[in-house]
Amino acid sequence: MEDIPLLRDIIILIGASIPIILIFHRLGIPTIVSFLTTGIIIGPHGLKLITEIGTVELLAQIGVVMLLFTIGLELSFAKLRNIGREAFIGGGLQIIFTSVIVTIIARLLNQPLPQAILFGFIIAQSSTAILLKILSDRGEIDSSYGRLLMGILIVQDIAVVPMVILLQYIGRVEDLTVLTVSKSILAAGMSVVLILVVAYLFVPRILHEVVKLRNREVFIITALFLCLSIAWLTSKAGLSLAIGAFIAGLVISESEFSHQIVAEFLPFRDVFSSLFFISIGMLLEFNYFLSNLPYILPIAFLIILLKTFVVLGIGQLLKYPLRLAVIAGIGLSNIGEFSFVLMKVGTEYNLLNHEMYQTFIATSILTMLAVPLLFQKSHRIASRLANIVGAKAMPSLEPAPKGLSNHVIIAGYGLNGQNTATVLKTTGIEYIILDINIDRIIKAKKQKHRAIFGDITRPEILRKAGIKKARIILFAVSDPIATRMALKIAKDLNPSIYAIVRTRYIGEVEALYKLGANQVIAEEFETSVEIFSRVLGEYHVPTNIMQNQIDLIRYEGYAMLRGLSLPKERLMELSRLFEASITSTFLVTDASPAVDKTLAELDLRKKTGATIIAIVRGGKTVPTLSADTKIHAEDVLVLLGGHAELDKAMEMLKKTLN
16 A cells, blocks of 8 residues: 555644643643644654654645734734734834844854844744733733733734844845845835735735635635735745735735634644644754753743843833733743744754754743743732832822822723713712723823822822722722732721722632622623523513512522522422513504504404503503503503513514504
8 A cells, every 4th residue: 555654744743742732731831832842752853753854844834824824814904003002112122122132142142143133033022822822711811911912922923024034135145234134124125015015906806706606615715825826926026935925814804804714724724833833843852952951941041031121121111010011021031933933044044053943942942831830920920029129110190189088999991990980970979090001091081080000909009099088999900810919908908998899700709709899790790690681581571570580699699600590489480470461561653553543443452462551641641541542653552461462462563663
């Protein structure tokens, strides 16, 4: 039988990765690290299950193309516009400062300028995949630092494109000067702009015509054709296939079909990008790693330290609260997956020798392993550092407001905070807003609200908001850890303050009550209340019965939604209520043919079984109803009947509106 080496290699790759992924998942280690480990184990420097990695690298290159194509699809120009000002500036400064510092250090160590620039680019990148998983698992994507981190990571992902372009050119030029670099960037920029313009003229039209066919297979093939053809044209222009794929994704992202294309391509991207990381792991020589561990460990430690302090410095420069800057610095301190793409470019253009390549791969894996563990301790580290540095590290835009007493402190100016502030302002109740997001504070001030910029986990900020004289504090932030910390501090500073806490999940309710919360509102619970209210309403359960059920659940501390059931007798009682006659109302409009008809002419009871028991006209009940009573426009008919009868009556009355 004919042997197909590529098929055999793919089977080994997939088969070996499954148990390793499962083990690493149980240990809380990121999936990317499990792919790298798979490559190390089965590769030519491990168990030698695969010795010819050329075919695997070919698949890996396709993975990089798919990866950048879907990133371009998911970004879109609209999403780029929505990146927060802080994240955009912070991300740009993080890339520039880290790259420049590393480049200077490399030059001081006698590295040539092209290699030094490459080192800076590699270390400046952080892992989007790892941090996204950490934040998702902890429910912190919508927290203040979660939004900041995701914005910075998007900026880093975008920066990969000019980095690759620049590396391709400096790898070809022997005499590297500012002039040659500027010419390279200008030439690459012109090529990208030309391709973008041409693509924007033709791609949307092509997709629009294809969608008219309503054929899924043709749609997928066309999208793949556009991706590969734009990538190929870009490579012919002197850039890489990966950059071309990114441009293709960015162009298609502006069409209304981008979400469907992302959904179709995600499985391909995941499979091929997995092969990319496995192929990187195959290139790591484990013997080199072990023999140079005393040299590699300090490098990994220094990289984590450097990147953390760079972000910390930027945070102080941009007036971020210290806690936010420390957490962001730790989260961004590893080396990212796109660093491997940059390493590949470096090896292709002889910017990385064998020893450098091995060192960077080993160091990257160590930082990827370390950061998830460090991030778990980031809040504690940030709090301790803030206590050491003191209030000077916690900037505020204005002096403490005077005259506040018996007021409400609104911690967080998101949707809940905005609505609460508006209502309090309308009713004349004193309040003050606290938020760690400077853009929100500026927005609040423009809307004539009293607001202070600051971290709610710092006692001095709460004191500035008048915590000791406040009557109520409302926590409406999406950061569960900060909420718990601030709640404890608030209760320590003012034990009698009434604390209302908004949380996302029911599982957090008990812990918040133990910390001193007077009332906890779980979004998950309130959503469930709205859902079952709609369900009961569809069965015409009376409002008072629905309210009783809501009160019962709240009184029992969400017991029903935690798994406890109502007694059988209670369920039977509800069933009888469902079957009983109830009332409903119907508003008669001007267009209704029922207008000026008598009750006898309408004959609703005979046709549907429902009875009109009252008519409300002008806010008052019509005293006596008879067969000759006429129905007028704007009358409210009060109907009595069973559920089926009322449904039929409503349907009949609605039909008269047509």
